[in-house]
Amino acid sequence: MTGGGAVGGWVLGVDSGGSGLRVALAPAADPSSALTTASREPVRTGPAGIDAAHLLEQLLPMARALLERARSTGTGDSPPAPGTDGGAGGAAGPAAVAIGAAGMATLGDDLRAVLPGALEAAFGVRRLALAADAVTAYAGAIGQRPGAVVAAGTGMIAIGTDLTGWRRADGWGHLLGDCGGGAWIGRAGLEAAMRGHDGRRGGSAALLARLEAVFGPADELPGLLYPRSDRPALLASFAPEVARCAADDPVAARILAGAADDIAAAAAAVCPPPSAGSCEVALTGGLFKMGDPLLVPLREALSAQLPHARPVSAAGDPLNGSLTLAAALATDSLTLPRDPRMLRVTAPSDDADQDT
Structure with a gap:
């Protein structure tokens, strides 16, 4: 990624698979210090592929609950309170989000079409990575090194x-x-x-x-x-x-x-x-x-x-990998290669090329 300036702040990682949905919130500077929550209900797959509406139905309240938990700690690194600038486009929320999903490469068209706008509307998020679960498994296990x-x-x-x-x-x-x-x-x-x-x-x-x-x-x-x-x-x-x-x-x-x-x-x-x-x-x-x-x-x-x-x-699992991707987005340090289906990234510097 180039341009746009490092954002930092808090980041949200999501792992969607056959056993349900896992969500983590962590400081971009220390993705290992995460608050987590989970749903045992797998995101539905239909004629359009992975159902973006069903994912959002679960993800948005889970993310809001994590943000509120982080704010209630009262630390200096807490996410901003509602009504203030979240550092991600104006609304209170994470600076970047990364979502890894089983089937993203072949069944992720609905997610790629719906999630960028929905997460920007809900949280002001303009830095978003949508990744195949194999990519988040890679990032969790090795990070951003060749292998x-x-x-x-x-x-x-x-x-x-x-x-x-x-x-x-x-x-x-x-x-x-x-x-x-x-x-x-x-x-x-x-x-x-x-x-x-x-x-x-x-x-x-x-x-x-x-x-x-x-x-x-x-x-x-x-x-x-x-x-x-x-x-x-x-x-x-x-x-x-x-x-x-x-x-x-x-x-x-x-x-x-x-x-x-x-x-x-x-x-x-x-x-x-x-x-x-x-x-x-x-x-x-x-x-x-x-x-x-x-x-x-x-x-x-x-x-x-x-x-x-x-x-x-392996250093971590796919949920750790999604936090690694989100933190890299938030700090302008993503070096893993972008790919239209394996790792699709949107960020303010990509406004002219949202499908990179």
Whole structure:
């Protein structure tokens, strides 16, 4: 970003995903000192994509409550009281807002059309970042440095940047990809269990025993699985059982080794090349709570496929990432690359080019 002058003040970060809406308010100078609140109601998706009206219906009262909590602390850095200049266009409110949403890249047209005007009307906000959740995961994990982040839970996506553009790998859902993610591991484990049930090659008696302990008789699993609308989550629920069996069952161990190879391949596809200089790789998401059964083969796969990269611990989560983006906007220090779908930014210096 250029021009406009650093604003500072307080910033608002938003993380919208399948488990609901999380909102945080923090000083731009110290995004780690945040007040937070959350709703467990996911924002609806309709024919126009992610429903901007439904997001605003939840976000505006949550943001107002956080602003009031911050004011009630009485600190010198408190947001301005209603009726005073909020440092963001005249109304009391945050100096900048960053919203990360699952599906923003492909389903975010309504958000991109509605939110800039709605947030300016509500709070005077003229510095706004609308980001794919992979971007906020990146910013939370690594910040604004070159590298790659793999976010894995039920699904799996990798995103990387050399600070000139974004690269993405996978994240195509459980039918077309998400290779190495929780649903992928769980489905492979259940397939091996069913092979064991049938007496086919590649079957696992250990995984069959876990299937029956968790779901009941193996031959009843199709009737339980196929009618469900949450099949990816149900498949992913079996991934920890694969990890529990891996130490003693070679079939389970091979499944996790294959997942590790796919995760490393996604990271390698998006990581800046050695010619770009140093590159950090971070892992974030619930899948990696599996621990050593997955992490040991993953470290080996990353070392083989990305010998020039440096593994780092994720510094924070997507909500931390949204605060990082908002603080960078407020202080004119955003260096992550803008992109019409991955990271759309509006700011006073962009008045002539609002769709950058």
